[in-house]
Amino acid sequence: xxxxxxxxxxxxxxxxxxxxxxxxxxxxxxxxxxxxxxxxxxxxxxxxxxxxxxxxxxxxxxxxxxxxxxxxxxxxxxxxxxxxxxx
Numbered sequence: 001x002x003x004x005x006x007x008x009x010x011x012x013x014x015x016x017x018x019x020x021x022x023x024x025x026x027x028x029x030x031x032x033x034x035x036x037x038x039x040x041x042x043x044x045x046x047x048x049x050x051x052x053x054x055x056x057x058x059x060x061x062x063x064x065x066x067x068x069x070x071x072x073x074x075x076x077x078x079x080x081x082x083x084x085x086x087x
Contacts, residue, residue, distance in 0.1 A: 006021065007022070048067060
């Protein structure tokens with residue numbers, strides 16, 4: 001893997017026995033690691049909104065604004081196209 005460029009050996013004095021692992025952006029494992037469950041977050045935000053309603057007018061405006069902004073970002077989010085890693 002070192003010869004193939006996937007792993008780069010780090011400075012032995014600074015990081016003995018350590019390697020830097022690199023992955024191609026289309027790597028399925030990397031895509032899975034960075035994936036965001038948009039629908040799951042939407043459900044979670046709805047649950048938070050339900051909890052916030054219990055506070056009524058006592059809820060800090062900043063929290064209300066953050067939840068609104070989260071909802072806006074989630075509504076605009078799209079799922080990435082699935083790619084097949086090249087070998």
